[in-house]
């Protein structure tokens with residue numbers, strides 16, 4: 001099974017690919033109306049996802065914790081709900097989906113705060129926080 005860091009980076013790169021194609025389409029048509037949705041797809045979908053992926057690659061004990069996959073699922077859901085939600089809001093079709101996406105995005109960042117405080121950053125920090133724990137395989 002692929003590591004959680006691979007899932008974060010792989011999904012992030014896929015979101016970036018979609019966001020870039022969308023950016024090219026906006027440039028080609030000179031219609032930038034949906035640029036905030038494109039911006040959020042790229043920034044949460046690619047930049048934040050990659051930051052999380054780098055963190056889990058650096059911090060094996062956090063990557064091994066069950067909450068890491070919950071975190072991954074929540075960030076992915078946030079991008080998949082928030083991006084169309086912003087499109088709907090911009091085109092005057094209601095803000096409910098965007099609001100739901102925002103809540104998912106905030107929750108996923110709150111999980112990251114918890115994980116960083118719980119496990120620290122990197123293997124050394126982890127051993128300092130949990131001196132009696134067995135080192136990761």
Ligand code: HEM
Pocket residue numbers: 016019020021022023024025026027032035036037038039040042043046047
């Ligand atoms: C092929 C690559 C890309 C193309 C062709 C592209 C194209 C565009 C275009 C045409 C706009 C609208 C500009 C305006 O109306 O002033 C825009 C806005 C934006 N893009 Fe991209 N983009 C690309 C990649 C990215 C990436 C990788 C990121 C972030 C990591 C990003 C983040 C943003 C942001 C934050 C905005 C502003 C959104 C807003 O006005 O609310 N873009 N992009």
